[in-house]
Amino acid sequence: MAIHADNAHGYKDFLSNPNQWLRQNRPGLFAVSPILGTGFSITADAFDAVLLYGWADNLTAADLMQFLDRYRLNVPRYIWVEETNHQYNQLTPDACFKARLAKAKASRLDDEWRWIDPGDPYFHYQAEKNWSLAHLRADLLARxxxxxxxxxYELCQLPADEVKDIIAGSLLSVASLKSMMQPSQPKPITSP
Structure with missing residues (x-):
């Protein structure tokens, strides 16, 4: 069962009262897209694990940390995150400002570029977001x-043909996910 932006209207009961819905429907495997925002909370004992399958497209490491915590129970969390998608190169506030300025100067609005403030906090926010997306796996691991x-953690080496399928947009099968999650000498990291 999967809930995403295109079909969420059909799951209003889940979105308004997830715990009750999960107790009544008891799905064996349940996938959700990032439609579950900050503050959404699932506390029903419905799952043995949480799987995060993340792409470096629009959710930063901080966003993924929030998303991982929508299911509040203490269960293992298995994470596969793309390292980067190599599309984010404006990693400083100055680079973000210059890109926005160039876009404004290229537009047909004559004086738009005059109103762009290089000290606007937006450019700092955008640079932080771009940096996280450019280094998604490393940022998430550090967090x-x-x-x-x-x-x-353990480095997961998928066969080249499976990586090509993933990049091409195919979904991993449940069996593939389970095989990736089999522990083999995990390296513990303990933080204070």
Missing amino acids: LERDTKTVN
Whole structure:
């Protein structure tokens, strides 16, 4: 069962009262897109684990940390996150400002560029977001190490044909996900 932006209207009961809905429907596997925002809370004992399958497209490491915590129970969280998508190169506030200025000067609005303030906090926010997306896996791992008590991690080497399928947009099968989650000498990281 999957809930995403295109079909969320059909799951109003889940979105308004997720705990009751989960107790009544008891899905074996349940996938949601980032439609579950900050403050959305699931406390019903419905799942044995949380899986995060993340792409470096629009959710930063901080966003993924929030998304991982929508299911509040203490269960293992298995995470696969793309390292980067190599599309984010404006990593400083100055680079973001210059890109916006160039866009404004190229537009047909004659004086738009005069109103762009290089000190606008938006450029700092955008640079931080771009940096996280450009280094998504590293940023998420650093946040996990800093913000959680224990992180067990292992480098997952998928066969080249599976990587090509993933990049082409195909979904991993449940069997593939389960095989990726089998522990083999995890390296514990304990933070204070």
